[in-house]
Amino acid sequence: MRVRFWGTRGSLPVALDTAALQAKLVEALLKASGKSLRSAAEARQFIEHELDFAGSHTFGGASPCIEVEPPGAAPLILDLGSGVRGLGARDMGRADRPRTYNVLMSHMHWDHIMGFPFFGPAYVAGNHIRIYGCHAELEHALRRQQAPPSFPVAFDRLSARIEFVLLEPGRRYDIDGIAVTGMLQAHSGDSYAYRLEHGGRALIYATDSEHKLEDPRESEAFAAFFRDADMVIFDAMYSLAEAVSVKEDWGHSSNVVGVELCQLAGAKHLVLFHHEPAFDDAAIARIWRDAVRLEEITRGERAPLRVSAAYDGLEIDL
C-alpha cells in the first residue's frame, strides 16, 4: 500500500509566511557559505544532506487528507480536509476519466470536510464519489457547508454522482478490496479510527482522538485495535502536559501516548499527524525528535518502533 499525505495540519490550514521562509533561507545561506555549489544538483545535494528537516522542508499547512493506494485495488481517500484540493487538481489532469473515488470520513468537523467544495472531480459529470463513515450526518454536513451564505456553489450543482454509505463501528467492510473496520474515539461529536487491511498489511488511521488515561480498558481496547499494525497515523497535536491539563477534553492526543499505544500494540511504524496550527516547523520537528527519543529510552526488549512525522507531500510504501 502506498500512503500519500495531502494534508497533515489539524484544526485550521496554515501557510509558511515570509518571516519563516526567510529564517530558513538565512540558515541555509549561512551553512552554505564557503561552499562551492555550481549546479542545481549540487544545491539539492547540499539541501538534502547538510540541512536539518526544519531547514530544508516544511510540514505544510493543508488540513487532513490522505490517499491510500493499494496495489490492485481502488484508492481510498481518508478525510476531505483542504489537502484534497491538490489531490483533485492532480486528477483533473489525468486521462483515465471518469473515475470512482472512495472516501472514508473520521468525522465531520470543519477541518476534515472543508476541501470538498474545492475538489475538482466533484464537478465532473461521470465521476462517482462514494463517501463512507460512521456518522449519520455525513451528507448533512457536506451539504450544509455549501449552502448559502457559506459557499457560492450549492451541493446539488456538483455534477459527479455522489453517494453516502453509513458504516457501523466494529463491523468489517470490504471497500473495493480494502478491509475496513471502524472504532469509536473520544472527540467532541465523536470521531472514528479505522483499521485498513490489504495484502497482509494493516494501516491505522486514528486522528482526532483523546485517550483517557485513567481507564486502562480504553488503552487495552486501542492497543488491540492497533495490534501489529504496519503503520499507525496518530493525532499528536498537543504535549502530554497540555493534553491532561489546560487542553483536557479538547479531543486530541500527544506524541507520548502515541508511542506508548504503539509499543503496547506491537505496531511497527508511528506517524505523528494532525499538527497544531500554532506550531512552526521547528516546533513540530522537536515533537518528532522527542517521540523518537522516547521510543529509544523506553524500548526495552521490544522490537524497534519507527517514528515519523507526517508532512504534506510525504509518501510511504507499506
Next chain:
Amino acid sequence: MNITDRRIGKAVVLEVTGRIDNDTSEAFRLLLVPFLRDCNGDGDRLVLDFAGVDYISSVGLRVLMLAAKQAKKQGGTVVLAGLHSVVKEIFEISRFNLVFQCFASARDALAAAAPRALAASKGA
C-alpha cells in the same frame, strides 16, 4: 513501586522507588491520597523524591498532574526532586518539566521551598 515518607517542618518528603507504569499508577495515586489531603495550608510542600524511580508512563504523569492541581487548590505545592536521566528525559519530552519545579535533590527542594525547616532538621 513503593513510597516512604518523612516530615520536615511544613514539608513532607516522599521517597518513591520503582516503576510508575500502567500497572502501578493507580497504587501510586492511592498512596498519595493521605499526603495530598494534608498538603492544605500556606507553605505546605510535598516533595516527591524520584531518585529511585526508573520509569514513569503517561498514566503516572497524569496522576502527578492531578496531585499538583489538588495541592494548589488547597493552598499547598507539589515539587519533584532527584529525577535521573530517563525520567528526566520523559519529563522534558512530555513538557512536564514546564509544569513542575524539579530540583536536583530532595535537599535542594527543601532548601528552596522550606529553608527554615531544613535548618531546623539539621540542628535536630
